[in-house]
Structure formats: C-alpha cells, structure tokens
Amino acid sequence: MIRNYFLQILTVIVAFIFTIRLLELQLINSDYKFLSQNNAILESPVFPDRGFIYDRNNKILVANQPGYDLMVIPENTTKFDTLELSQLLNITYKNFDLKFKKMMNFSNKIPSIVSGEISKERHAFIQEKLWKYPGFYLQKKSIRKYYYKVGSNILGYISEVNENDMLKDSYYQAGELIGRQGIEKYYENYLRGIKGKAFYQKDRFNRIIGPYENGEIDITPIPASNINLTIDIDLQIYGEALLKNKRGGIVAIEPNTGEILALISAPGYDPNLLVGKERSSNYRKLANDTLSKPLFDRGLQAQYSPGSPLKVLNALIALQEGVIRKETRFTCNKGHFYARGAFMECHCNIGTSNNLISAIFQSCNTYFANAYKNIINSKSSPSDGVNNWKNHLSSFGLGEYLGYDLPIGQPGFIPDSNYYNNLYNKGGWKASNIISNSIGQGEVLTTPIQMANFTAAIANRGFYITPHFIKSIKGNKKIKMFEKKKTTIDSIYFEHIIDGMEKVIQNGTAKIARVNGIEICGKTGTVENFINLEGEKIQLTDHSMFIAFAPKHNPKIALAVFVENGHWGSRWAAPIASLMIEKYINKSTNRKWLENRMLKGSLNDEYLKPLSGKPFKINE
C-alpha cells in the first residue's frame, strides 16, 4: 500500500533534491569559492622600505621618514568638538564636516584617512590632544626624507599611482607609491623592491580578526636596494648656489667614466616640497610657473643653439676631412663676405691672420666659416657635405637622445640634406646658405648635457661613455653597462684644438676663468636668441655659454654651463664653470670676489624685460 511508504518516498525525494543542490553549489558552480575568498580573506600587501639614495661619496641624499595618517573609525567616535579638531588639523570646519560625513557613508566600521601625511613635528602636537577624540588614531607610514634642498631634478619624487600606472603595470594597486620623475622613476624597480602579501581573516563587518592560516601562506616582500649615484652632492649644492637667480643649466661629467657629477637646472626647487600633505598644491604651483619653469630640466630638456663651442667640433671635422691643417690661416677683416653682399661680422681687427689655435682662442667667425665651407664643399655636392658633417657630429652624441638613465630629455637637432632640400629647393642651396652652422648659430640645437658630453669626448681625445647617474646598486646587482662610443675623429687631431682651448683661458676670451694650478681648457659661447612675442620675432639678450674640462692632461671633469640671457660667455658661464672646476678639483675655492659676484648676481631684471610690455634694450 502506498500509504505505508509515502512518507519514506517523500523523505528520499527531498534528500535527492538536496543532494542535487549541494552538487550544484559545491562542485559545479565555482563562483562561491571565489566569493568566499572575496569576503572572508583580506589580502594585504606588505611593502618593503623604499631604497635609500646616496651620492658618489656615500653621503645620504634620500631616506625614509615616518609620516602619519590620522585615521578614524566613525563607529568608535563619541560626540566631539568638530571645530576644535578641524582647527587642530588646519582644515576648515566645513570641509571637515563634509569629509567626515562622506566617511560615515562609506563605512562606519572601516578606518578612513582624515588627514594624510602629517609630519613628525605636527604628529607630536596632534598626538598630545588626541585623547579627547576616541575613534581617531595616528597610523604610521613611510614617506621620503631629503637631506639636501638640491637635486630635485635628478632625484624626482614619488606619489600615489594613478589609473594609467595601474593599467600599464598590474603590479600597482590604488594607494601605492610610484617613482614619478628622475631616479625615483628610472630605478623604480630597484628602489621599491617587491611587495609581499599578508592574508587576514575578516569578519562580516570587514574587520580583521587575525592572520589567515597563521600567516603560513603569506609571501615575504623582497627588500628594496639602496643605490649610489654618480653625483657629487657638494658640487651639486655649489652649482645650484651659483645659478641662483639665474636661469640655465650646468652639467658636469667625469670624462673617462661618463659619470655625471652634477646636473643643475635653475631655477630648481626644494625636493621636500613634493613630500607630505602639501605635495599636490606645491606641485600645482611649480607646474603653473610658466615663466621660470622650475619643473623643466634645463640641463636635459632645454635645446639651445650651441654657439661658439660648436666651432671646436667644426675644427675637428675640418682636420679629419683634411680641409685645414693646424697651420692653415684665414684672414679676417672684422668679418668677411661669405657670399655676394652677405657679410659675417667678427670681432677681430682688420687684417688679422689666424691659424687654428689663435682662431679658437679669439673665436674668429671668419676662420670657422671658411673651414665649414671647405667641409661642405669637400664632397661632390653640398648635400653629401652636410650629411658627412652630420655624421661626424652624431658620433659626438648630437642630434639624438644620449641614452642616459633619466626618463626625460631632448634629442637636439643636427640638420641634414633632406632638411635643407625641404627648406630651399632641392639643389637650390650651397655652403653659404647654411654658413651659420659654422659658428653654432644656424639650425643646430643641442642640450647642455649633449654639450658637456662632447666636451668629455674632447677631453678623452676621441671617445665618450654614455653619461649616467647610477654608480652602484647595493646587493651586488649588476648595473647596466654604459657603452664606450668612439667618435669619427682621430685622436691626434684633438691635441691641436685642445691647445687652442687652453689658450682660451690663458689669453683668449675667458681669461677670467683662470685658476692657479689647474690647466683648464674651454670655449666660450655667446648665443643669439629670439622669442616669439605676440607673433613678433624679438631678439633677447644673448645667452652666456661655456664648455670646459680640466686638467688638460688626465681630465677629471668636463662641463657645460648655460646661463640664459647672460649676455656673453665669459660674463657668467665661464666664471661659474671655473668655480665648479676649482671646487671639484681643489675641494675649495680661492677667488672669493668672483665667487661672491656669481653667487649674488641676479638676472631677474633681464628676464622681466620682455614681460614688461615696454620696448627694451638688449645686450646692455
């Protein structure tokens, strides 16, 4: 009889349905496993301390310091004096109230940041009063500490990742820090280490109630590496002081290693501005300063006409091509006609006959215009001549990115035949059309680091090593090898022009750069420059330019100094370069009068001229 069994059957049917459902939930559908992990286990990253940065002499430049976030768990707060707390935190009452309501809406139980990156000093102050506010507490975190107020252009800074960073590299998650510029960015992988993971058991309020599996499956972080830079911080400080109230750049390189000793961009800024609470507002201020452009690295990014220093390279090319010899002479009559009706001025007296060496230390335009014409005309066509000239310059690292280890830069520009074929008609130009290149004024553009680099190549008599900032990475990590690159000029030719460069200081255009006991070789430059002011091309006061290396034999330092609108080469650039050399080689300076003049000198009035809206005089 069915009556005797129906309840048994019903039981079995129900059990069967349950079994099917269990199969579905536990074995077939894997969503639930994932959901369970999502809501019960918190995977929390464990960050290694960010690596320290030292200079070449092991002086510490960048370390970490504790920063503090003021956190709150809204649920744990009692009624408190909102006004007092907002004053304590330097937030307006209105903002604070709004913020707090937002947090409560977000979660009553999860901590939120009320005020981030509180400094150590303010932390002590706040800590003292915090007992009045239950539910609020300070949470320690690591932020950057800079030991010097210089070098921000080299070091860069760190900040929280944005969406782009996270898209580019899945390593990063919201709220994490990433190197933004400079060394911090370029060596990010070494400086950050690799974060580990800790797993925590959460409860249903998302509160952590303890480690998950006793921390057995946690992943320990891989510690970050400390790195040494090639920078000499004393030289960097000195250089930044010398360029105070001026605009420009200094790049100093150790020639035989390619190590960059100093990279100064003026005006700079204190790296501490980009740490802590005020970072974003400070950054905005710096970025909005479109006149002095403190975030623009003039050493790496500014492309100027090289001016007279390019004459040295043109001389080397002419020697290599055999179109002049050391003894070759050209006569200058306060300049010369380089084409019918086209006169190039020079400051030589009428009837001056210069050989190579005197042409260099006198910086005779006529001599180099003739040499350049010969270079171009030595080939079957001006096109071939220009391309050949460009090849030589390229071997000095001009016209392309140098390949140093910072994330910013500019390639500069060396024109070739295509460029002139576009500019004029094909075949419609010859050496005289492009004669300005001979004296570094034409279409050629270089960055200060490129100029320092070719100076180093001259100092090395024919080769350079890609300039770089990294000296070593702690923990025996191999650093990238920086290539040695040979120039296309034979080393014998260098001695000729180096003699000329030495004379520049001894009895040429830069006598002011003389330093007792150090044989300095250099070349001044006075660079004409123009700006576009409301569609009008206006000439400004010339840039002051100087390249130099020292000592003459076995050089220790090669550098390029660029002072915008500094009028002429030996007015600012040459003295600054000589002080840098003296400081680096002698560790101290003797010429206090010159030093004071440079330190105190300001070109701010000069920079204001084009902005005044009134007619102004240049080169006065």
Added chain:
Amino acid sequence: MNKLFIYRLDWTIIFCYLFLVFFGFINIYSSNYSNETLNNLSFNSLVGKQILLFLTSISIGIFILGIRTRFFQQFSSLIYVVSILSLIGLFVFGQTINGAISWYSFGGISIQPSEFAKIATALMIARYLSDFQTDIKNKKYLILGILIILLPALLIMIQADPGSAIIFCSLFLIFFREGLSFNYLILALISAGLFIITLLFSINYIIYSIILISLIFTYFSNKTNLKTRILPLISLVFTSIIFVFSVNFIFNSVFEQRHRDRFNIMLGIIEDTKGLGYNINQSKIAIGSGGLTGKGFLQGTQTKGNFVPEQQTDYIFTTIGEEWGFLGSFGLIVVFVILIVRMLNQAEKQTNIFRRTFIYAISSLIFSHFAINIGMSLGLLPTVGIPLPFISSGGSSLLAFSLLIFIYLNFDANRLNDW
C-alpha cells in the same frame, strides 16, 4: 520477549541519534570558535550548554524508557492541555527574543514551550487517531483532528514564530497514513505550485495558461466521458482563477513586507545580496565554498568571519557545508534519511495504532525540520527560523527531540508488549 531489554533497543536509531548530536557539538563549537577558545570550554559556553542538555536528555530518556505505553495514552490529553496553557501563558509571562514571544525564563534557564508543544500535540493526535471511534475519512473527525493541530500552531503563529507554526502542519501527513484521501495532498501541492507561479508571473498570463491547459486537456481526453467531466473541470478552472486572484491579494495586502521579501528573495525576483538577501547569499557562499571535502574543522573562513547570522542555530548547516564539504553534507543527509526511513519502517511493524501513529508523528516532525531547515540554508525555501534537529544549538530543541527519540525507543522495544 525473552530477550533482554537492551537487545530489544533499536541501536540503528541510537547510533544515528548519537552521531547527529556529536556532529552538532563539533559544528556548534566551530561556528562559535572565534568567540571561544579551547581553554574556556566550560559549561557556560554554547557547546558546554549543549553537552549539559544532552546529558540531561539522556537521564530523562532512561527514565522514559521504563514508562508504559498506556501511560502516554492516558495522559496525552492532560499533557496537551498543559502545553496549550503554557503557550497561552507566554502572552503574560513570555520573554521576547528576536521579535518572537516564545520563551519562559527562570533564573538563567530559558525554555521554549513550543518545542514541547510539538511532543504534546504529537501525543494528542496519536491518541485521537488511535481512538476506535475516530474515522479520519469522516469530515467531522477530520475537522476535529485538524483543530487539534491548528490550535497550538495558531497560538505560535500569533507569537510571531511562523516557522514553528508551519512545523505543526507536518503532522497532517499522518492523516494520509490513516486513510485520508491523497486528493487533499495533491490539492495542497497544486495550491502551493499556483501560489509560487502567481508570484513569478503576471496574473493575466497565468489565467490564460490555466484556460489553455484545460482546453487542451478537454480536447485530448476521452470524448465519451466528456459530459460527466466537463462540470468538475470548469469548476476547477474557476477555483484556480479565484485562488490565483486571492493569492495575489493576500500576498500584496495581507502579508507584511518582510514576508514578501523572503519569498521574493527565494524566487530570485529581487536580488539584494547586501540587504534582504544577505543571509541566503552568505549561506550559499559558505556552503558553496566548501567544495568536495570542505575546508576542515575550524578552518571555515566564512564561519570564522561570522558572515552567516544565527550560524550556530538556524544556519548550522552552512558550517557543515563549509567545513565538511559535499561529503560531510551528503553524509549528514544520508543519516537523516536512515533515521526517518528506519523509524517509519519500524512503525509499520507496530500492531498498536497509538504507537504507530506517534512514531509517524515523530518522523513527520523530524522530516519537516530537516526539509525546511536545509532547504532554507540551500536557498530553496524562504528564510524560516527553525532549528536542524539534534544539530542546532538550543537546549529546548535538543531536549524535545531527544525525548521524542527515547519515546520512540520505548515504543519500538516494547513492540510486542501489550502495555
């Protein structure tokens, strides 16, 4: 009857019972693990209380084994009346916990009289059905039988404990064993089906469908009998339509919002895993994450995180699902099936109608708890607050079910005795 009493005991049931109770201890301990440590495993902890209640149950149970059947039969009316009074007394002396007035509290000990009312009602209905006058096929007796069950159920319903009230209705299952037409059961199932369909679909579609189905049925059925069948069919269609309309009305106008929400969540009409559907969703996550073998004793992350509310009582099955996986959950279901089926088989061997009916009542109660509790945990039924027998933490429930088991053991062991 020559055998010793101890040999006559149904050891299968005893083993099932002990297994379930001990499995219950383990899982109660685990679901409360984050709040307790092994060191303070005392009689004040949840498991401690449960063990204490188990020991109490055993002592009372051994005493019960010695009682004669006739005693139960004779005193069932009195027990029933006392039980009804205790339920009424709740309105005056009861304590409100979680919105339901279902507790008496005497100096730290809380008693839920509805649990014991289940025993009382089971005894009463067994007594009533075994009376030689009673003929359940007769409407008069049927209605009285229904009233015996509905009286405590309604009282409990008013005390806002609908889950326990529904449990009482499972006692109606005994009527079918005792001869009530299965048509009632079929009618009930159709009504339940229509009820759910009404909630899921637009009312117009349902009415069209009912008419369409009946037309198809008419077309294909035996034409010769059509005349005799057409009237009942038409009345059935009309009743269905009226039923559908009334369900719609009751659901939207009589039910409270929280009841509507429970049905809507179960049927997937509204999805709200954070608010209304939180319990069901967390329950499914916990069970689903267990996989084949489970995460292991005390290793359940959902359990430790207290994601599932009421996990040691109504949602104890989620702990089992998470920590013991499919194998553990399936094993538990098998043990319940063995327990129920074995009891029913043994009941059929009874010659005494009172005993047989009472064992049927026990089985129906265990079955309905089992089906509703696990069904709810698996998201198949709407949220109803009833415990899983023997497993869930809760003294009254454990004590009541233990007493039922011991009464069964008594009845079964004395099957051939006429006392």
